Amino acid sequence: MxxxxxxxxxxxxxxxxxxxxxxxxxxxxxxxxxxxxxxxxxxxxxxxxxxxxxxxxxxxxxxxxxxxxxxxxxxxxxxxxxxxxxxxxxxxxxxxxxxxxxxxxxxxxxxxxxxxxxxxxxxxxxxxxxxxxxxxxxxxxxxxxNKQLLDSTPSVWPVKGRITSGFGMRQHPFDKTYKFHRGLDIVPPGGRGTPIHAPANGVVVFAGRDGGYGLSLLIRHKNNITTRYGHLKAMAVKRGQKVRRDDVIAYVGNTGRSTGPHLHYEVLLAGKPQNPRRYILN
Missing domain, CATH: 1.20.120 (Four Helix Bundle (Hemerythrin (Met), subunit A))
Known part of the structure; x- marks a missing residue:
């Protein structure tokens, strides 16, 4: 219960x-x-x-x-x-x-x-x-x-290609010591014989052999600017000749102290080397 x-x-x-x-x-x-x-x-x-x-x-x-x-x-x-x-x-x-x-x-x-x-x-x-x-x-x-100034100022590549050595300190390819490189070393795809064009209007002030530069050119532009082209195979202009931008002035070679066909390109302002890249717009 x-x-x-x-x-x-x-x-x-x-x-x-x-x-x-x-x-x-x-x-x-x-x-x-x-x-x-x-x-x-x-x-x-x-x-x-x-x-x-x-x-x-x-x-x-x-x-x-x-x-x-x-x-x-x-x-x-x-x-x-x-x-x-x-x-x-x-x-x-x-x-x-x-x-x-x-x-x-x-x-x-x-x-x-x-x-x-x-x-x-x-x-x-x-x-x-x-x-x-x-x-x-x-x-x-x-x-x-001031178009005349622009036409006479380097502003384009003299030749297009691979930059194998830039502006500034580098190890020298021959004596292996570090030295100041005054320009750009440019190796074009076409190699030896590739045409080199004037980057601006100017006057050829030197055309001949110049020590380690080998066969080389110097072109004077306005504003105390000069451009140098080294290790050339041959030249298409002569001293005293006036050139205009894009004119063929020389051909890529391997003369002077060079390890292979290329263009050594310098831009000088009042005789002092400048980085060429600062002047290249294209």
Whole structure:
């Protein structure tokens, strides 16, 4: 009798316990589902932010290359026109430099701020690119006003090819000591006999053999600029002859102290060697 009276109570308590447990498990399941949806949403947002960052970084990289290219071209034009810097009335077009993204803004925990900073850098750099293009046009305008100066300033490659030795210190190919190289050594694809073209208008002031340069040429241009061409096979001009840009003046050879057919090309300003790359626009 007592057992029969206790069984319903135990059954009721067990039923209540099971119901409570089931409710708790059901509530936990729905909470987990909500967390899963929240996690997937956050993961989707994080992926979109990463894509946005990569897109902005790509735009920044492209704009930086454009800016560097235009800035380099402007500097070359200033060198060619004997300008030490922009004129005072060009101050509005000299560019101020964009707000570069520094290490303080590269926190992986604040991608939204990073994206905003990158967008700001893109806007600023884009403005500087436009300003530099305006500055370039102003310089070109001044160059056009003095066309004779431009025509007489070396600005193109005398021959195109592989640069085997640049301007500056290098190990000499013969005595293996480090010496200053006064120009560029250019090896054209055609090798010996490739035509060499005048990079600007000028007058031939020397044509003959010159020690280690072998058969060589010197052409005097305006603004106290002279160009030298060494290790020639043959010459197409003679001393005192006037030449114009793109005229064939000589042919690539291997004369003098040379390890193989190539052109040694120098640009001299008042007799002092300059980096020829600073004068090459094409």
């Amino acid at each position: 007592r057992v029969r009276n206790v069984l319903p109570v135990l059954f009721f308590v067990l039923l209540v316990g099971l119901g409570t447990s089931f409710g708790f498990l059901l509530d936990t399941y729905f909470d987990h589902q909500k967390l899963q949806v929240r996690y997937e949403t956050l993961e989707h947002d994080r992926l979109e932010q990463r894509l946005d960052i990569l897109f902005q970084a790509r735009k920044l990289s492209g704009l930086q290359l454009d800016y560097d290219r235009i800035d380099d071209f402007c500097r070359k034009l200033m060198v060619m026109t004997n300008m030490s810097g922009p004129r005072p009335d060009w101050d509005d077009f000299t560019g101020s430099g964009g707000p570069l993204i520094n290490s303080m803004t590269l926190s992986p925990y604040d991608t939204r701020t990073l994206v905003r900073n990158m967008q700001g850098a893109v806007v600023a750099l884009n403005r500087d690119v436009l300003d530099s293009e305006v500055l370039q046009q102003l310089i070109l305008k001044q160059v056009r006003e």
